[in-house]
Amino acid sequence: MPTFAQLSLSTGWNFKSSDDQSTEAWMPVATVPSVVHQDLIANKQLKDPYIGFNELDARWVNEKSWTYRNVFQKPAVPSGSSVILAFDGLDTFATVKLDGNVILESDNMFLAHRVDVTKALESDGEHVLEIDFDCAMLRARDLRAKDPNHKWVGFNGDPARMGVRKAQYHWGWDWGPVLMTAGIWRDVRLEVYSARVADLSTQVDLAADHQTAQVSAFAEVEVADPGASYNVNFVLSLHGKEVARAVAEPKDKVAKVVFEVNQPSLWWPHGYGDPTLYEISCSLERDEQILHQTSKTMGIRTSEVVQRPDKHGKSFFFRVNGVDIFCGGSCWIPADNLLPSISAERYRKWIELMVAGRQVMIRVWGGGCYEDDSFYQACDELGVLVWQDFMFGCGNYPTWPDLLASVEKEAIYNVRRLRHHPSIVIYVGNNEDYQVQEQSGLTYNFEDKDPQSWLKSDFPARYIYEKLLPSVVEQMSPSIYYHPGSPWGDGKTTSDPTVGDMHQWNVWHGTQEKYQIFDTLGGRFNSEFGMEAFPHMSTIEHFVENEADKYPQSHVLDFHNKADGHERRIATYLVENLRAAADLETHVYLTQVVQAETMMFGYRGWRRQWGDERHCGGALLWQLNDCWPTISWAIVDYFLKPKPAFYAVARVLNPIAVAVRREHHDWSVSHAQPPKKSNFELWIASSLQKEAKGMVELKFLSVNTGREVRQRVVHEDVTILPNGTTNIIVDGVLDYKELPEPLVLAARLWVDGKIVARDVDWPQPFKYLDLSSRGLYVQKVSQSENQQTLLVSAEKPVKCLVFEERDGVRVSDSAMDIVPGDEQTVTITGLKAGAAPLKYKYLGQ
Incomplete structure (x- = not known):
């Protein structure tokens, strides 16, 4: 019997504009996967759309159709074998022809296709594979017409996008360009076989005491001779060592075995245990000959979303292996507009950054794509939980019968592809489509439970979110929780803070509240919130070509910020809090200070609420990343350079974090009159599973002199509650008659004799403070070939000390507050001996 063989069709392609019939029009394609913009750039037919205003010069590409062609030799086909042409992704309206005959028509970017071409390849020699990619933008407009x-309402991009199963951000978003890609965006290959394992999956039943687990393994097989006898050999391994082995004969095309695992090593999110992965492998055999073999990794764990009535309404938090997890993390957009350019290594670097930033959950947002396998594999290996949206975003989607059929195939294919990943703990129907329903006055009667009536309403996509998708998840991945939308909560308004998850945009968008009160605006799970900031100067210099454009409000900088009203919103938050700057470098830094402070105020307060009957179950900031070099809400820019907010969030998400906060005094409402008194609070948040003992110190330091202006408070032998909040001071008072100077409250926490956490509360707003002449010292105290250590100290309190971000260089901490008498160390990795020292900046410098 012939064994499974695979022939990649990654090379040998050419492409052209479909309407150019000349033979000279064909241009070479270096390799696929690719999209047309990459291939045009490689052939010098298009300038990099990420530079300057080049995106405008690339708009012509969006309205064209494209043809790709490959001439290949017929592979060796042993007797009894089939030949399958496999496409993992075609973007988007694709007509595939083999030797002039149409063999496939596809209109869904998120689907894979397998076409049996055995008969078509009967003749030896060359065969011509041609793919016509019709213009998605024009097709979408035709469908809308x-x-x-149908009520074509939504946020962002051309509303016609909702009729097309293509990544919605390609139509442009409030952080990204309009780049309508087309092409072979995922792998294409020929497969030759007489039998294969079509799918390998597992189901895990972990005992309540975690002492045993039952792992059921399923192999779905395709065989040319269904009357023949086949066996499937299964092997379960851990760290390369065999744990168990079993063999089964397929019945109704599925072979199944059950492994009993004693003392299983569990998969945990990072910070809670090791993200242990088992390997399940299987080989399809006949007459002791291996015809095909495949393997996957999987984890032994339980996950659930806990929703129960309590004094705040109804909880919404995640529990893994019986442990409640406060899900501090981020939302994820595609890491590039040209998706094939994202390598597995780049995906992993993004997830490594999350772990370095102590973020435990990533939300794959519904306007992008179901990500590459390497993204989820990195999350599995590094212990990052995944919130997976289905690909519907910010719109009222139509439900034509052929579109529903396509969506169902899309959902089945992707849940089936992703279900072995232990990192995925929730599937969510859409992003903000219920908000569109509310704001547009579309019909939604939660009490109406007749799915057919939903299809006849002016909000027909409810059928997708509350009937079609949950049915697929129940069928394909029954152990994973399904949530109809984000935000959504039991059919109540999406802004209801007592139930479900919410997107809190009344800082930045909406009522533009002060960021200092962010924690009072949250709900049971805050799955979106954010504040814009400029990227680092090196990133700006990448896309700003002319030196004359390097000023804060330049045309090209505004062009690279796609958020509506961003000029006035950035200006508002800057002018309310900081002294304005005319030079670009300082302006960039000031926007980053505001973003860091905003994220700190939100995360710090919401994490405290975790200890109050899980009042807040998690916070996922918008957004971790960018899809091009831009100005956005991202806390790490396109080139993987963390902004100060990245470090501010990491500190708040420390396993044990101390926090000090005085009450907010709204200086703008009080006409800049200072308060006479302020209440303040001091607490500790812990994600540890065991009680700890610590010592807390709180100092009161003059901003102007650095001297202590009130006797410090010390609490020794403090019992730190596990996985919750320990309140130390809840009724502290600052009397400004006795303390006339502006002062900071500086808290430190010791556990086992070591400082494990710090926090500094500053008088607000910063613009009223004189932060010059701080007496800051940054001294190199050690240097190895690839690493150096800095000692940082100050004579007066320093706000937001930020170190330069360089390619290949990582700093252990940044955006730091430094107070007198508290030296801190910073480790710099990747900076070679003899390299120029990192530049740094602090507020008021």
């Missing part, structure tokens, strides 16, 4: 009765 054919259904004028």
